[in-house]
Amino acid sequence: MPRIPPVERRATLVQAALRVIAAHGVSAATTRAIVAEARMSLASFHYAFRSRDEMMRELIAYVVGGEATAAFAALRPGNDIRSSVRDALQAFLDYVISDPWHEQVMQELVQYALRTPGLETMAREQYESYRQAATELLVEGAAAAGVVWVIPVDDIARLIVTYTDGVTLAWLADRDFAAASRVLDFAADSISALAQIRESVK
Amino acid sequence: MPRIPPVERRATLVQAALRVIAAHGVSAATTRAIVAEARMSLASFHYAFRSRDEMMRELIAYVVGGEATAAFAALRPGNDIRSSVRDALQAFLDYVISDPWHEQVMQELVQYALRTPGLETMAREQYESYRQAATELLVEGAAAAGVVWVIPVDDIARLIVTYTDGVTLAWLADRDFAAASRVLDFAADSISALAQIRESVK
DNA sequence: AGTTGTCTGGGACAGTTGACCCACTTGGGA
DNA sequence: TCCCAAGTGGGTCAACTGTCCCAGACAACT
Incomplete structure (x- = not known):
């Protein structure tokens, strides 16, 4: 995996999460499902975000903002x-x-x-x-x-x-x-x- | 626990499930949370319903019907x-x-x-x-x-x-x-x- | 009183979850 | 070229999930 700046990595995960939610609903948006969709390892998730909760917050902010x-x-x-x-x-x-x-x-x-x-x-x-x-x-x-x-x-x-x-x-x-x-x-x-x-x- | 006819027992569980959902959302409506709300044991749930899925189906039918x-x-x-x-x-x-x-x-x-x-x-x-x-x-x-x-x-x-x-x-x-x-x-x-x-x- | 079938309590199971950890790889600055 | 910090893979953990099982309690009928 290439080196990717943290901001971009977070965005990648958020968009992967949105795809998972679209396909299977909010409750199916587990950390594992998201990193699988984003083709990353589980560790990368918790490297980019402190917690799943923090990711969801950023996801909603992304959605609200345009x-x-x-x-x-x-x-x-x-x-x-x-x-x-x-x-x-x-x-x-x-x-x-x-x-x-x-x-x-x-x-x-x-x-x-x-x-x-x-x-x-x-x-x-x-x-x-x-x-x-x-x-x-x-x-x-x-x-x-x-x-x-x-x-x-x-x-x-x-x-x-x-x-x-x-x-x-x-x-x-x-x-x-x-x-x-x-x-x-x-x-x-x-x-x-x-x-x-x-x-x-x- | 007194003897209760199955139909009534199912209704009790469905209403307990609705209270749990109202308080914490659909994803929080686990079998354990529902039987706790209904003051029953876990076994009673799977005695009344074949599966959680069947209970949700009945719950929705109940809601639709009036x-x-x-x-x-x-x-x-x-x-x-x-x-x-x-x-x-x-x-x-x-x-x-x-x-x-x-x-x-x-x-x-x-x-x-x-x-x-x-x-x-x-x-x-x-x-x-x-x-x-x-x-x-x-x-x-x-x-x-x-x-x-x-x-x-x-x-x-x-x-x-x-x-x-x-x-x-x-x-x-x-x-x-x-x-x-x-x-x-x-x-x-x-x-x-x-x-x-x-x-x-x- | 005895028996039968209905119901319950508690425990167990395998699978999944979010979070964490630590030894590795790797890229870019020196 | 070397080095080191950013980033990764894989494993682990405890908590929680739906489901199942079984020994026993109880009511109702004989």
Whole structure:
């Protein structure tokens, strides 16, 4: 094995752990399973991390810090706000469907964080990062469509996240794409009704 | 220990297991932890169940069959449909807040079912029972308010479940009651807009 | 009272887990 | 080229897991 700087080694292990979790769940993410996935020896694990616990903490921090919002990436606002919202929601659903395990891992990690003493705040931060991503979409979308939101954009972002979460869970359980699409149609209709044409440019 | 019929004994163990899961998560529900909670000996467990796996299957069946929809219970429709919907959603949120672990256990069990070969359909059934409960509320509410739904009631039930799930997850993570209430206000507004005054009685 | 089948307590088993340790290898600076 | 600290392989440990077994206790029926 080549010499690898500790930071990079930790990242390698974290990503291997994520693959193991995606394939078999949080409880299957044992030190042995992780090092096997990363093609390292067991000793390397405890050389890079003081304990499995420390690794899980770093894993969740990694997820909270951007990895989680992958589903919101690469969206270009359209002309009217209704399509912008609808397209964004569709993009999210498409992402979930293209890689169902990823979102399931996110859900499981939230549960894990809520359960683990000292990690409860991580769950909150994960949701904040979701809402942050949604907020950016809403602001850009409104600007492109020449509208303003009539209620605080934070509240609308929370609506978006409520929908993405709810639809994700339901789709993971029943895989009913058509039903999920109908929900998102309704979401786009009702949310875009919160936009108003910008009256004047000062 | 008194003589107890096997069926009752199985139920006792299942409920003990649910308490253990609520307190420490699915992974902590070991045979020993469960029998300790139920004040039985380890042998009794494997006398009542062939294996831990069989117990988990029965546990999930128990949850799917009614226990899960406890949060929808005891709701009396009001006069106007908007309040009916809003009150139902509020009742759900109140329930979650009064016993946060219960809903978290439901979430964890869905994840567990999705992960466990042979139990994937259980997750779907759990969602169907949620939707069923929501459907009943919608039908009763509409009847009491003298309105009809302009889109299929199944689709509206799905909207309700999407909201309850999304709001539950967010509240579990950030415990922001005010924000959750604002989401539910919006939900009640937009969903009740799908009701129309019943035109004529034939 | 005796017998039979149901149930229980305690112990044991093999496998897995996180953590640790120590003798080795190896790469890069001197 | 030599050296030494960073990094590794393999083994070990105690704790814990699901499962099994068996001797005995108990209730119910004869």
